[in-house]
Amino acid sequence: MSALAELCGEIAACRDCELARYRTKVVPGEGAEEADLLFIGEAPGWHEDQQGRPFVGPAGQFLDQLLALIGLRREEVYIANVIKCRPPQNRDPLPAEIQACRKWLDRQVEIIRPKMIITLGRYSLAQYLPGESIGKIHGKPRKEGGIIYYPMYHPAAALHQGSLRRTIEDDMLRIPQLLSKGEELPQGAGDAQQLSLF
Numbered sequence: 243m244s245a246l247a248e249l250c251g252e253i254a255a256c257r258d259c260e261l262a263r264y265r266t267k268v269v270p271g272e273g274a275e276e277a278d279l280l281f282i283g284e285a286p287g288w289h290e291d292q293q294g295r296p297f298v299g300p301a302g303q304f305l306d307q308l309l310a311l312i313g314l315r316r317e318e319v320y321i322a323n324v325i326k327c328r329p330p331q332n333r334d335p336l337p338a339e340i341q342a343c344r345k346w347l348d349r350q351v352e353i354i355r356p357k358m359i360i361t362l363g364r365y366s367l368a369q370y371l372p373g374e375s376i377g378k379i380h381g382k383p384r385k386e387g388g389i390i391y392y393p394m395y396h397p398a399a400a401l402h403q404g405s406l407r408r409t410i411e412d413d414m415l416r417i418p419q420l421l422s423k424g425e426e427l428p429q430g431a432g433d434a435q436q437l438s439l440f
């Protein structure tokens with residue numbers, strides 16, 4: 243069994259926070275074990291909780307369309323969430339739940355070793371670039387420790403606010419170039435001028 247499959251098994255058995263009492267299925271994540279791109283959402287919703295798979299509801303359909311824009315299928319990337327179990331009534335995850343789940347995300351990153359981590363929405367952003375606001379930083383890459391962190395709005399944001407659709411699509415369309423020029427991207431945030439080259 244691969245290291246990632248073993249890890250998914252461990253995640254599926256986790257009872258480290260209260261959410262274990264409410265879930266139907268754990269949603270560890272899925273995709274290519276050697277993915278260059280790791281997309282990280284917030285938490286499973288109703289559909290995900292039923293199926294044990296990430297992003298399979300309406301936001302997931304939009305994520306699939308976004309991936310298609312850059313010629314990718316979900317099997318070619320890895321898709322995970324900050325927390326692996328659905329909060330009751332889709333409420334926001336609590337700090338203690340996020341903290342209890344963080345170890346799983348860290349181990350996923352260690353095993354997959356992605357070139358780019360694409361944060362989807364503010365919870366995921368806060369894990370990697372704390373204190374930043376999604377409205378200001380979306381679409382701006384930052385390289386730290388050899389990984390490019392790339393914040394995007396959550397796909398569900400476009401379902402609630404149609405005007406964001408184009409912004410999300412534009413941010414997605416920059417990913418292939420960032421990936422291919424990743425080596426040249428300076429460590430840290432760089433300045434706006436430098437980043438606009440990418």
Ligand code: URA
Pocket residue numbers: 283284285286287290295296297298299301302323398
């Ligand atoms: N929203 C998320 O953040 N993750 C999912 O898996 C589904 C919807």
